[in-house]
Amino acid sequence: MPQIFHPRINGLTRILLVGGALALLAVACVAYFVDRSPYLTGQGAVPEQPVPFSHEHHVGGLGIDCRYCHTSVDRSTFAGLPDTYTCMSCHSQLWTNAQMLAPVRESLKQDRPLVWVRVHKLPDFVYFNHQAHVTRGIGCESCHGRVDRMPLMRQAKPMTMQWCLDCHRHPATALRPKDRITAMGYAPAGNGDALLHQYRIHTDRITECVICHR
Amino acid sequence: MPQTTPETLLPEGLTHTTMTERIAGLVLEPRARGRWRLAFAVSAALALMFVVCLGTVFTVGVGLFGVNIPVAWGFPIVNTIWWIGIAHAGTLISAVLLLTRQPWRAPVARLAEAMALFAIVCAGIYAIVHLGRPQFMQFLIPYPNTMDLWPQWRSPLVWDFFAISTYFVFTLGFLYFSLLPDFATLRDRAHSRGLQIFYGVMALGWRGSALHWARYEQVNRVLAAVAAPIVVSVTGIISLDLAVSLVPGFHFTIFPPYFVAGALFSGFATVSFLAVVTRAMFGLKDLITRRHLDYLGRMMLLFALVVNYAYIQEVFTAWYSGDPYQRAVYINRWTGPYAPAWWAMFVCNSLLVQLLWFRRVRRSPAMLLALAITSNIGMWLERFQIVFTSTYASYMPSAWGLSGPTLWDLLVALGSLGLFAFLLLAFVRLAPVVSMHDMRVSIYRAVHKEKSGD
């Protein structure tokens, strides 16, 4: 009987087998890192907004407190976005003719709100509550990053469940005193356990499914 | 010395040469037989329908099925269990008969193994369908994900995933393993270059080396030894889906062995069905003899009896539990809206199979074929009544509600039968229906016995 395969096929098969195994391993490794990469989590993304609002200028430069614009952050699940009147409380006096602010003036004129694009999105099945976090010692910075250094708002953290759990498992490291919630660049003073007690946070419960998924 | 000469399992004058020519010839003949082509066309159409219907169900949603509260599991799980059951006898025939050195194994083992693989394909697809959200199937796999979540190890659905995938890989490996030397035979006999390369690649360069055969036999024994535990554990785990719940009619401790017996019963019925069909379709009446059918019939009877033992246990324990809910489920099965299913099951699985006590029935291909079909219908009805009658009327009368299949349920079920037949028919065209190397051993042993006996 004649040979069906060329002698070189033997070597080629070995290469294919080993290569295939290595390729599978490589795919697994790549998948692992892609899954966590900003490409999929959206970390660092800067969505285009109707007005290129600079947190760096308003928070870092002017020192406006977060709650001046996000008024319901300590009273509601939703932090609240400023309405046009809030903008106009200053910009009716300052930069009244700036081209950049034209959409704001248009919004006021037509009595139609500005359509801001949400930067920190959570899935619908996650019940996130701003009030619960802000009144229990979690600073704005913990999730939104150094907004005082963001000329344009960007997603500071990966916003994955893993990232949520990191904090829910060890909340003490992130806690701040009540008066430092909106502070930027706050360094924890190492009194996390005392704060845990003070805020009455039950660490055994906050990793349960029903805390976030109802 | 036995007084009567036992009817031979091998035809007169069969040698290695003639057997190889005949069986390899079935695969290598250039034009398929008419009956095969007709069956293949029909099954291909059904398989296509299966793909289309499942595609629709996946894109539109499982709402197309008749599943609803309270019968949340409905047809998909009934068919999952049914197909898994059929898959089981394949492995058992092959493995346990190998371990116990049963001489009637060789001609039916290949059919059984192939049937096992294709039935587990259908079962696996149905298992994904029955999840309800097939797009999240990967949540059953433990992998480091960005949710920091792991599968819920206390859930039988996770066990199912491991059991079914293990079983799938095992049946695939077992079948391929048994085909390996036969692929070499086909490679050496193929005439066209394309077939030479196809069988050549599949045969891995098998050259019948004595050392290779020795290792082959070692591995065969290992595979056969783990086959029985796999068979028992996989169906046992499937049954726990139901049994670990609190639903009266599901919660029975006998479910694992009961499902295993049911699986083997329907599996042996299917092997009998295929054996009868194959020997007629390919003219193998001298290789798959009436004596083989007799043995298959005996196995069917054995497992039917175990199933009936489980029925008795279930009914008695439901009463003996003293629990009014457990008792009500049974009264409901006999008299409720699904009662025809129970009584039909009773006729198929408890009454008709008793015919298998008679030797003449076991040896009649027509009778065995008929009983194989009724037994499989009976086993399907058994799973139907377990799933439907247990859930449609549970503790709270306010939550009661009837449920029935929609057209989609029926089309997908029919399509899965088509897929099974399609794969099996394609298989018998591409690979020998009878294991040639096992037959060679049988022939060798027969010749050897003759030599040493005389």
Place this chain on the structure above:
Amino acid sequence: MTPRAILPGGIALLALGALGAALGGAAFASSWLAAALIWGSLPLGALAMLMTQGLTGGRWGEQSRPLWLALAATLPLFAAAMLPLLFGLHTLFSWTLPAQELPEVVRNKLAYLNRPFFVVRSLGYFAIWLGLAWALGVWRRRTAPVQAPGLILWLLALTFFAFDWFMSLEPEFYSDIYGLMLGTGMVAAAIACALLLGAQHMDPGARRDIANLWLAILLGWAFTAFSQYIVIWSANLPDEIGWYIHRSQGAWRPISVISFVLFFLLPFIVLLSSAAKGRADWLMFAAASCLAGHILQICWLILPAFGGWSAPQVWLVPALVLVVGAIYGAGYNAGQRINRGAEDD
């Protein structure tokens, strides 16, 4: 077996039973029950093996048949040991209490669990088993072809026997796998006993076949025992889980582990090796371990139903196990002698 062996043994058993009944007390009755069932398992298991061997034939069957016959011949002693208990049902079974004192689920099953029916059933089981033993040639030369229906009858009788004498000790508990679990356990113990006594006299091929069968039965037992455990553990229903809670308290927890290791794990590990399956010494070691595990296991199944240990039980159980075991040994020996005599003829 001839009356020569049955009569003294039976009379001794009955006398002992009567003594115990006179002394009274659940402690004696429960210990007596456990001891009787420990040894009674062996002829029951042997009966099943006798029928299996009749169905399959083979060399292992021919070589082991005398052992099964001799073991099955001790069946009358088992019956004699159980007989006194029929007069002490009130000390064993709480369902004999007045109906109004029983929980509702137990009241619902009094149509089955009542004294006359219970006695009739028990007599029925032994009638079936003794009849089968007789038909299978335990006490005569001929063997009737009753193996296939016989196995069915054997299993059904054993199942309901298990419901009556094992499960109804705790009348709330129910588990429909119990018959299979007990059946496989008894057959495994009977094979262990046969191997312990006869492994040396078999040829390696037959030993290997019996060892493989034994392994299969042991795996079957493990499968059924685990099935019952996982189903009841997962559902956690009050009527069922109590059975396991009673059996995992105090001394019973270590006993459950030890009996599992002795009855299943050690023999299983030995049987994994194909070399050990052919060797009589390894098989006899595994068999001894399995039998020790069997003794503990039956105690574990029976005694926790009666609450905590009472003082007399600490010595009663071992004493009874020994006494009954010795009488069984005598009966078994007699049976074997008769078999040998039959072969010589």
Place this chain on the structure above:
Amino acid sequence: MTEQNHSEQDHYGLIARFAGPEALVAATLSAREAGYRRLEAHAPFPVPGLAEALTFRERGIPLIALSLGATAAAAAFFLQWYTAVIDYPFVVGGKPLNSWPAFLPVTFQVGIFSTVMAATITMLAKDRLPHYYHPIFNCDDFARASADGFFLSVRGGDPAEVEDFLRAQGAENVRELML
């Protein structure tokens, strides 16, 4: 033997076909006795005694399969225990964190799966399969080795001498194998 004019370095060995399994076993045994070491026997089914005639004494595969299976099962149990007790402990259905009875099914399945994989892969690795090109396939009637032919191939030695030896053992024909 067919007369062929190949250079010395193309020579692989000689292959002889025997009439039946018994003849092959006998020839193999006497070839071992005659001092030939680089032998390979080919048959269409596992001929009893043939591997032993080639001094096959491996017992490794079942042992490797069993130990790898047991290791994988232990690893599977550890994974379940670690994920359910250490990494993300939460109570489900009132069951203890270490719900070992519920961990057993997966442990068992993984163990079985690994046993099967280990056995098969070890076999292929020891057989050095896949091996698509092999000099033995140059033999023109080797196709019968997968149907009804029983072959013994001998490497090394003086070809003429080996051929005489094989013919003396009752070989039906002897051929030279080229690389």
